[in-house]
Every structure is written in structure tokens, then in C-alpha cells.
Amino acid sequence: MKDSIEIIETTKLVTEKPVVIIGIPDIGLVGSIATFHILDKLKLEEIAHLESDKFPPVIVVHDKRPKSPIRIYGNKDILILISEIPINSSLIPEISRSLIEWFKTKDVSLVMSLGGIAHPDRLEIKKPTVYGLGTDEETDEILKKNDINIFEEGLIVGPNGIIIRDCMKNGIPSLYLMTESHYRYPDPGAAASIIEIINKILNLNIDVRELLDKEEEIKIKARDLMKRTEQSMKEMQKIREKEIPMMYR
């Protein structure tokens, strides 16, 4: 019985201080849409998946084969974590701890979690703005160098917040990139904005045109995951991100 969360490597990959990009279902499915697009464009291979008896009894089928819904793709420079199911809040701390231990074995140089910030006037916004939260001077410098608006005060609810906190505790430089997004509707436009920032940070050239051209198709395909994610966000009180924390100084 696997009470703990295991990361099973299906391909032995030699990495060279890779950057990790995390796309877990959240507001507007921004992280999920962005990471699916990146791994498709970079043609990354599946290298590992997460397993635990605590996970819901769900497998996904792709290319005629059963797969774990939480998987890692990558090459020697970039590792991408995707999840095709929302992550239950009770599992977040354990998943985060397992990931951090695995990142240490891979000598990860930077972790970037991708997410959305619900914007009430998203329909009025043509080009969503991306905000960033760093965990140390090195990541602050990345934000500054790439003219990324800094998220200075607020609340973060859900897996992305816990993962960057655990990265910070373990001395792994980490960034949480958030973009203005629809709350309950899949938002490929917001995902495109965040990929453009990743292009700048990692000096990549991932084309986002297809993401924008296929916006309507993506929204139809992402409908069921968005519905499940909305239920999960309700359970973890995601709405609290709209609150302003009381200053302590």
C-alpha cells in the first residue's frame, strides 16, 4: 500500500540544473493550458508520474494507454509537471514535500509555478498582466530584469502557494507567476500572456498564436476539468485570495 506519494521515473533522464514549470488546475486553468502548450511545442517526453493510494481512483487514457493523471515531462533543461485532475487540498502538503525531495535529486535550479488571478473585469482586458512572486534575491532579480510586476501583498490559496513556500524552506529558488484571468472559465488568452513571460525568462521562443487561434476549441476541451477545478477551489476557499491580509508592521 502506497500511503506516501511516490514519484516513479519511467525514463532515466540526465538533467543539467533544470528549470521546473508547474501547471496545476487552478483559476482559469491558466497553468494547465500553458504547460500543455509548452510541452507540446517543445515536444517533451513523459519521464515520470506521481502515484499514491491517497489519490482518487482515476487514470487517464492517452494514445491508447492508461496514464497517471499527474505526470512529469522533460528534457535535460526543463521539467514540466502537469495534472489532469484538481488536487485535493488535503494532499497538497504531501505532494509538495515529495516534489521538493525529487527536485533536490535533480539539482533543480529554479521552480516556476503558473496560476491565475481572478479579475472581475477580465472581459475588458485585452492583454492580461502577469505578476510575479519570488522567494529570494535571485528570483527578485529575474522579476526585475524581465519587467514583471511584483506581487507584494496578498493571500495565496492552494497548491502553488504551498509549493513555493516549501521551495523557499529548502533553498530552491522559486517564482510564482500569476496572470489576470477569468475565475471559472478556461482562459487561453491568460495562458498566452504567461508563456510570453516564460519565453523572456528562459530565452525560449514558444509561439502562442496557436493557443489564441484555437481558443474556442481549448475552452470546449477544458470544460470538464474547469468544472471539477471550480468545485475543488470552492472546497479550499480559493475565494479568500480576494481578501487583503492585515499588515503586521
Next chain:
Amino acid sequence: MSRKRFLDIWEEFEDWAWSLRNRCLEPLCYIEDRGDHLLVSADLPFVEKENIEISLTEDLLEINARMKTSYRFNRLGVVQRGIKFESFHKILRLPSRVDTEKARARFRSGILEIELPKKIQKKSIEID
């Protein structure tokens, strides 16, 4: 809309986000209570404003929207694979009675928003 028809459609959509019989998808759709009014929104990709029909009673809202091009799940799923979906359909039971005469709707970037002022019956209370 008759009660029976409403319940038939309600049952059909209860567990599924699509109907094979009617070749329609259920849109993502939410109701927000904004005090004096309800704001209903629905995500309707592949739809143009001219092809949306909204029917309203004091406590039920029905949205029918025809897609400009049908959509087929070529590889995804089993029973829905290969089926051409041509429209969206949703019936919502409203949490408050609304003033049907004052309802307004707009459609921007594939998202339909319907503002439904609540029917508020105010009664003055005398103080003893």
C-alpha cells in the same frame, strides 16, 4: 416551458456535460447573487450573438445557443467520440424570483452575461 419538459431536460443533464440525443453540450454556467440582482454567466465558444436564445420565467432560465461550426471529439472519450455537437443548452433554476421585464443580456468574447433584477416585494412594518 412546462414543468415536465424542464424535469426531463434536468434529468438528462444531471450527470453529463453533454446530450447525445440532442447533440448539445452543457456550457460552463454560474449564478452569482449580487444583492439586488442575479448575474448569470455562461461560456459559449463557437457561438455568435445572433444564435443565442434566452427564455426566462420568474424562477427558470433557459439558454439555447447554436455553434457556428459543429464540434467533434475526434479522439476523446468513447460514446461522445465522433458525435458532432452543434449547440449548447442549459436550464437553470434561479435561487430568487426575478423581474423578467427588467432582465438584460450581453455577449462579449464568447461569454454571455445575463443580469436579472430580483423581484423584491417590500412591505412597510409599523412600529408598535
